[in-house]
Amino acid sequence: PGGTTVPTVAGLIARHDGAPRPTFSLPAEATQAIKFTGGTTGAPKGVMQPYRAWMANIANQIHAWGFDGHDRYIVAAPITHGTSTYIVPILAQGGCHVMLAEAGAAAVRDAFRERGGTVCFMPPTLVYMLMALPGTSRADFPRLRRLIYGGAPMPPEKIREVRDFFGPVLGTTYGQTEAPQILTVMRPEDFEDPRNWAAVGRVAWFSDVAIMAPDGRLLPRGEVGEVVARGDLVMTGYWRLPEKTAETLVDGWLHTGDRGLFDERGFLYLKDRLKDMVITGGFNVYPVDVENALGQHAAVHECAVFGIPDDKWGEAVHAAVQLRPGASAPEAELIAFVRALLGPVQTPKHIHFYESLPRSPVGKVLKSAVREHVLGTAVNA
Structure with missing residues (x-):
């Protein structure tokens, strides 16, 4: 309107061609983002995610899913949530993101069919909605190679249905805002064994994940306790909440509030949540x-x-x-x-x-x- 020129990608590249690349000298512990999440009371807490956590996430996502320059990521879920952890890894490998003009399962299916989508992260509910769209088949997802779900568990019987519909492309990760997205990972090949369908995968790079008893002892495989984690992926603390930070980060371990166990092969199974969420x-x-x-x-x-x-x-x-x-x-x-x-x-x-x-x-x-x-x-x- 009013003769305003709309910028293009080519124009922006040309404008900045030859410009010096900015450099930053920030330590790995510096805060890259403060993301707000609720606790057991629902009161918002600002999670301080350091640069090391984002770099650990980027490296893990690329390694886990094999992203490359041919990937086209369908942005089907809010960027304010788990989707944000896929934005930079895709771009780092030369891939691109497909933004949707509208929300809904039909728009997601059309993006896969018409715009060559190869990968997507979404909650299980959206996966089920895609399968339920009238007239929809696997042919509507011709280039799909990674369908990653998260934000909620997927029961084993649903996993069977999804794999029957989409084929061997299903994957998932386990994390939380305090340790973003990928403490553990379940790749499509892990889903080939039905024993793993109730699991959330094995521990990813740069993190230690363990099961802890109420008295602070680390429990052996097969025993149920609280899931705790430490390593590069873990937050530095809650913004301006030192007491809450001290409750959650104890002797270097992040207390997730989830209960689970590791089996003899190193797969993590979540049993329930300590929290009421x-x-x-x-x-x-x-x-x-x-x-x-x-x-x-x-x-x-x-x-x-x-x-x-x-x-x-x-x-x-x-x-x-x-x-x-x-x-x-x-x-x-x-x-x-x-x-x-x-x-x-x-x-x-x-x-x-x-x-x-x-x-x-x-x-x-x-x-x-x-x-x-x-x-x-x-x-x-």
Whole structure:
């Protein structure tokens, strides 16, 4: 508009041809990015990711997936999340990124079919949506060679379905904002053995990953404990939160809050999370945020929010509600109320009503008991 000239890549290259390359003399511990993540309370924490963590990620991604100059990465998930860890490794190898004009499974499929996509990272939910698109087949992904999922687990039965549809291209990694993306890696060849389908892979370069007992002992293979990590990939700490940093980084080990074990071959299996966080469709939902929203409704006396295994979303957000005496509020009304406050991702898929929520002797709502009751009701339904 108004005669404005739109810059082109060729024009930018020509403009800067022969310009001196900038140099930086920053130590490996210098902060490259501060990325905010929530904890068990949902309170945001600024994770300080140093240059060494980004360099370790870049080297690991290139090595794990064999990126090269022929790769065309389909940017199907938000760059604010795990997708950001693939941007530089692809460019470093001479590949390119395909940006989408719109969101949705159909747009992702069309990008693979029409723009030659070779690799993509996405949550399992999007993988399932691609498979469910009417008329879609493997022929719509002619150059696909790496389909990397993350952000949520994929059950073994789903892995079988995905591999039957896409072929031997599936991969995954395990990490967190405090140790970005690739503490462990499961390559397509690892998925050839069904024993590995419940695993998240073996330890990647530049990291040590171990299983720790509550007393700080490192446990042998086959025993369940907390997953801990150390090495170049680990953050330097939480921005302006020294006490939280000291709780999470202990004697050089990052405490991930996840429970798991290593098998005799070195594959890591996650068993559950120490944290209450719900992972739904690849997004993190913190129960306290949803509980606070529900609690704003005039009819709600108390509530508990938790995740329930779900074939589509990995986990679905559920809520148990105890209404105020004499009050009434249908499920649809409460769901709409939360949706207006928090948006669709954090909105409960179902709300379960209790005359009285189960409590501990000191009056605390027993969220685990509520969740077990809901699961038992679903099984017996």
